[in-house]
Amino acid sequence: MLEEIEQAEAHDGYQVKLEVFEGPLDLLLFLIKKKKIDIHDIPIAVITREYLEYLGDKERINLDREAEFLLMAALLIYIKSQMLLPREQPIEPDIDPRKELVDHLVDYQKIKAVSALLREKEDEQSQIWKRSALTAPLPEADLDLIEVSLFDLAESFFTMMKRKQAEKQQVIKGKEISIAAKMNEIIGVLKERTFLDFLEYLGGQETLEEALVAFFCLLELIKARIVIAIQERLFQTIKVWLRRDAPMKVNS
Amino acid sequence: MMDNLKEILEALIFISVEPLTMEKMKEVLQDIPEAEIHQAAEDLAARYASGGCAIRILQTAGGYVFSTKPEYDPYVRRLLQIERKKKLSVQALETLSAVAYHQPVTLAEISAIRSVDSTYALHTLLENKLIKIVGRKEAPGRPLVYRTTEKFLTYFGLNSIEDLPSEEELKKLMEEENA
Numbered sequence: 253m254l255e256e257i258e259q260a261e262a263h264d265g266y267q268v269k270l271e272v273f274e275g276p277l278d279l280l281l282f283l284i285k286k287k288k289i290d291i292h293d294i295p296i297a298v299i300t301r302e303y304l305e306y307l308g309d310k311e312r313i314n315l316d317r318e319a320e321f322l323l324m325a326a327l328l329i330y331i332k333s334q335m336l337l338p339r340e341q342p343i344e345p346d347i348d349p350r351k352e353l354v355d356h357l358v359d360y361q362k363i364k365a366v367s368a369l370l371r372e373k374e375d376e377q378s379q380i381w382k383r384s385a386l387t388a389p390l391p392e393a394d395l396d397l398i399e400v401s402l403f404d405l406a407e408s409f410f411t412m413m414k415r416k417q418a419e420k421q422q423v424i425k426g427k428e429i430s431i432a433a434k435m436n437e438i439i440g441v442l443k444e445r446t447f448l449d450f451l452e453y454l455g456g457q458e459t460l461e462e463a464l465v466a467f468f469c470l471l472e473l474i475k476a477r478i479v480i481a482i483q484e485r486l487f488q489t490i491k492v493w494l495r496r497d498a499p500m501k502v503n504s
Numbered sequence: 505m506m507d508n509l510k511e512i513l514e515a516l517i518f519i520s521v522e523p524l525t526m527e528k529m530k531e532v533l534q535d536i537p538e539a540e541i542h543q544a545a546e547d548l549a550a551r552y553a554s555g556g557c558a559i560r561i562l563q564t565a566g567g568y569v570f571s572t573k574p575e576y577d578p579y580v581r582r583l584l585q586i587e588r589k590k591k592l593s594v595q596a597l598e599t600l601s602a603v604a605y606h607q608p609v610t611l612a613e614i615s616a617i618r619s620v621d622s623t624y625a626l627h628t629l630l631e632n633k634l635i636k637i638v639g640r641k642e643a644p645g646r647p648l649v650y651r652t653t654e655k656f657l658t659y660f661g662l663n664s665i666e667d668l669p670s671e672e673e674l675k676k677l678m679e680e681e682n683a
Contacts, residue, residue, distance in 0.1 A: 274594055274595060274598060274618070274620060275618055275619045275620035276619050276620075277618065277619045277620075320619055320620055320621070323619075324619065356617075356619070358678065359617060360617065360618065360619070361678055362605070362671075362674045362675075362678060363598055363601045363602050363605065363617060363618065364598065364601075365674060365677055365678065366601035366604065366605065366668065366669070366674070367594070367597040367598045367600070367601045369668070369669070370597055370600065370601060370660055371591075371592075371597060373660040373661055373662070374591060374592065374597075374659070374660060375591075376574070376661060377659065377660060377661045378577075378588070378589040378591070379574035379577040380562075380571040380572055380573065380574055380577070380661075381571060381572045381576075381577070381580045381584075382521075382562075382569055382570065382571045382572075383521050383569075383570060384521045384522065384569075385584065386584075
């Protein structure tokens with residue numbers, strides 16, 4: 253990055269875009285390096301002047317992005333004023349007004365060094381492939397899939413309910429169905445079959461009550477982003493898929 | 505010593521999509537001591553590394569996993585029709601480094617370390633599952649607290665968080681650079 257900036261400088265005088273810097277600390281570190289300054293003994297007047305020159309050329313200030321740069325400018329000027337105050341004794345390191353800023357800079361420098369290291373690792377890793385790159389149970393988005401809305405699901409569900417009511421089943425014994433158990437059942441089925449047909453699955457439930465519970469479970473699972481409901485084309489059946497990164501089990 | 509232990513591990517690693525951990529290996533190979541399994545896994549990895557093979561065994565996120573060697577990257581990408589892998593932005597990387605070294609950490613703390621509002625970068629990282637929310641801090645506003653994930657390790661090919669340079673090592677590095 254350094255060369256880039258230096259090139260930019262050589263090219264059009266002092267015009268360096270602030271966008272090049274990640275933030276005020278990044279800019280400060282750059283100036284410190286450029287002036288070959290010892291980070292632990294920063295000549296605050298020099299650095300403040302340099303820093304302000306970078307900000308000063310701007311006609312307008314974009315508050316969204318540059319507020320942080322301004323804040324740092326204020327801090328620098330404040331520190332400078334503290335340094336200028338006449339003192340009876342020389343400044344002790346502990347009460348050096350620059351100390352906090354220096355600590356902050358050193359910390360940030362570490363973060364920068366680590367990110368450079370992580371970037372290297374990322375580059376390395378980007379050239380190797382593991383089998384996890386292949387296991388994509390979710391169809392890719394470019395298949396023109398439509399993620400269905402709650403209304404589509406509800407409509408499907410009510411059609412199914414009507415059909416079921418028409419069957420006039422006699423239910424003899426009630427069965428307790430817990431939502432958590434049903435959810436895990438659904439996840440289990442999905443693990444086995446990768447997807448299930450929304451209507452077929454609900455229709456296959458023994459009782460209306462159970463179908464109702466299953467419906468709420470599906471809604472809950474969709475909300476929790478454990479499954480996804482997809483229609484391959486309009487008016488086709490709704491299919492429920494397990495998301496690839498879904499947790500194994502639902503606790504509740 | 506089981507004489508085909510290496511081959512058994514080879515089969516297990518081959519069939520595992522996520523890094524195969526020592527716990528898993530011990531589960532399968534119940535009566536074999538850990539040291540022996542470890543040795544066999546290392547031998548196996550060395551065998552793959554020695555050449556004549558386009559794949560190798562990586563030790564990452566505390567487990568073993570097969571991967572292709574870097575020189576075959578262009579061909580794999582052609583097969584999978586992937587132009588190139590997405591890389592993290594500088595902000596995302598800086599934010600991630602801050603989380604890695606200060607975890608558990610809040611958004612406000614990260615932003616303070618960087619002197620830049622890090623909301624957006626943090627969300628990108630969350631979406632990519634490189635960091636996760638691990639709770640709330642007992643502080644005003646009860647802010648969320650973040651940590652790096654297992655995927656963070658596999659993404660950068662790290663075996664554990666200790667693979668990153670320690671504070672002391674970093675300090676030394678900085679001093680060299682500042683000198």
